[in-house]
Amino acid sequence: MNVPGSEQPREYPDGRPLPDQPTWRQDFPTDVPDDNHVARREFVKFLVLTSGAFVAGQCWIAAASALREKGPLPRLRLATVAELETKRVVEFRYPDEHEPCLALCLAPNDRVPIIKLNAVAHVSNPVSDRFGFIDRSIEWHPERQYIIVSVNANSLWHGPSVIQLPQQPGFPTLDAGQETFNSRLVAPTRVGLGVN
Amino acid sequence: MPAEMEFFVDPHRCIGCHACEHACAECETHKGNSMIHIEYVERSTSVQTVPVVCMHCHSPTCADVCPADAIKRSADGRVMTARKPRCIGCSNCVLACPFGVPKMMTELELMMKCDMCFDRTSTGRKPMCATVCPSEALFFGTREEVEQRRKRSRPTNEFRFGDQTVTTKVNMMVPRGRTESHLDVTAALHEKPTGGLISLNVLTAAPVPVGGAS
Numbered sequence: 001m002n003v004p005g006s007e008q009p010r011e012y013p014d015g016r017p018l019p020d021q022p023t024w025r026q027d028f029p030t031d032v033p034d035d036n037h038v039a040r041r042e043f044v045k046f047l048v049l050t051s052g053a054f055v056a057g058q059c060w061i062a063a064a065s066a067l068r069e070k071g072p073l074p075r076l077r078l079a080t081v082a083e084l085e086t087k088r089v090v091e092f093r094y095p096d097e098h099e100p101c102l103a104l105c106l107a108p109n110d111r112v113p114i115i116k117l118n119a120v121a122h123v124s125n126p127v128s129d130r131f132g133f134i135d136r137s138i139e140w141h142p143e144r145q146y147i148i149v150s151v152n153a154n155s156l157w158h159g160p161s162v163i164q165l166p167q168q169p170g171f172p173t174l175d176a177g178q179e180t181f182n183s184r185l186v187a188p189t190r191v192g193l194g195v196n
Numbered sequence: 197m198p199a200e201m202e203f204f205v206d207p208h209r210c211i212g213c214h215a216c217e218h219a220c221a222e223c224e225t226h227k228g229n230s231m232i233h234i235e236y237v238e239r240s241t242s243v244q245t246v247p248v249v250c251m252h253c254h255s256p257t258c259a260d261v262c263p264a265d266a267i268k269r270s271a272d273g274r275v276m277t278a279r280k281p282r283c284i285g286c287s288n289c290v291l292a293c294p295f296g297v298p299k300m301m302t303e304l305e306l307m308m309k310c311d312m313c314f315d316r317t318s319t320g321r322k323p324m325c326a327t328v329c330p331s332e333a334l335f336f337g338t339r340e341e342v343e344q345r346r347k348r349s350r351p352t353n354e355f356r357f358g359d360q361t362v363t364t365k366v367n368m369m370v371p372r373g374r375t376e377s378h379l380d381v382t383a384a385l386h387e388k389p390t391g392g393l394i395s396l397n398v399l400t401a402a403p404v405p406v407g408g409a410s
Contacts, residue, residue, distance in 0.1 A: 007271055007272065008254070008271070008272055008273030008365065009254075010254065010255070010269065011254040011255040011363065012255055013255055013260070013360070028265045030256060030259035030260070030265075030267065030268055030269050031268070031269050031270075031271065032268045032269065032270050032271060032276075033271050035265075035268055
């Protein structure tokens with residue numbers, strides 16, 4: 001006994017074979033093997049197009065990065081160390097408006113660390129709160145050349161360091177290493193001296 | 197090479213017992229709904245019934261008219277139930293099928309039809325309806341078996357609907373003596389059934405109430 005599994009060719013109302021049928025019949029075949037063929041073809045199209053789009057995007061990013069690195073970083077005068085008192089904050093954006101930063105002076109005559117706020121943008125937090133928690137919970141480790149900004153329990157972000165420095169000559173380099181920070185740092189919404 | 201199993205429908209042998217419907221509904225692959233139904237030819241004058249099962253056309257009109265590309269035909273020629281993710285429940289297939297087979301299951305928003313018990317026949321078993329049919333009006337076997345068992349009839353799979361000729365995977369048994377290569381369904385619609393007629397008493401006056409009530 002043989003189960004009815006043998007190939008049975010599709011017939012069309014006009015009697016012509018599939019290659020002679022209108023395009024819509026070839027694109028939407030009713031036979032499962034032909035439909036699978038079309039599905040595989042469409043999937044390959046999707047893969048090729050999306051992969052091409054990713055490659056083009058990566059090339060565009062690389063090209064844009066290469067062009068951007070050619071130019072010198074702008075110089076920005078924030079304040080002198082003398083102007084910064086202990087636990088005073090200078091809020092600024094560097095190198096452009098989309099890169100919010102804080103300059104802190106935690107001890108007199110200390111070097112000025114730079115905190116780059118680029119991880120969490122939670123704009124609903126009031127600025128005073130932001131400065132407040134910095135005042136309350138910031139830890140300064142001059143011997144280790146980095147700071148830890150830890151905040152209260154309902155932190156919104158947990159992960160590797162959010163502390164990065166813009167590559168600007170004249171500022172000390174902070175090495176956060178692989179330290180983990182709990183932070184709900186928010187992007188500053190105004191530029192100026194933040195004194196609380 | 198072993199002979200291929202085929203499906204044969206012999207309406208002349210149908211006794212209208214509905215066993216096929218109940219057996220089909222037992223199958224869980226279509227959620228208790230029967231994919232076969234019994235049609236009464238001329239119920240007022242005849243007891244003749246016909247089992248209506250999907251004929252699995254070689255050029256399935258239901259699939260051609262489906263706007264959602266939901267009805268597919270397997271490699272061995274079975275026209276399957278509409279694919280659930282695609283079927284939009286438009287009932288185009290129900291209206292277009294020349295044999296009146298597809299059923300629109302409104303509660304499922306899905307067209308369902310006979311797939312010749314794909315789960316059973318693909319493993320060498322007979323379809324449920326053919327298994328239970330007591331008169332073998334639904335027969336699943338080899339062509340040689342049919343030739344041996346049906347001396348007075350022969351199978352045909354060519355049907356004529358007006359100018360449209362439809363060939364099918366399922367065979368219909370016709371009188372062996374007839375020489376036509378096809379079955380003219382449209383012409384048969386206007387034929388009165390012969391044989392097996394019954395006479396019904398038609399009342400011409402209001403019946404007398406039982407019990408002699410005034």
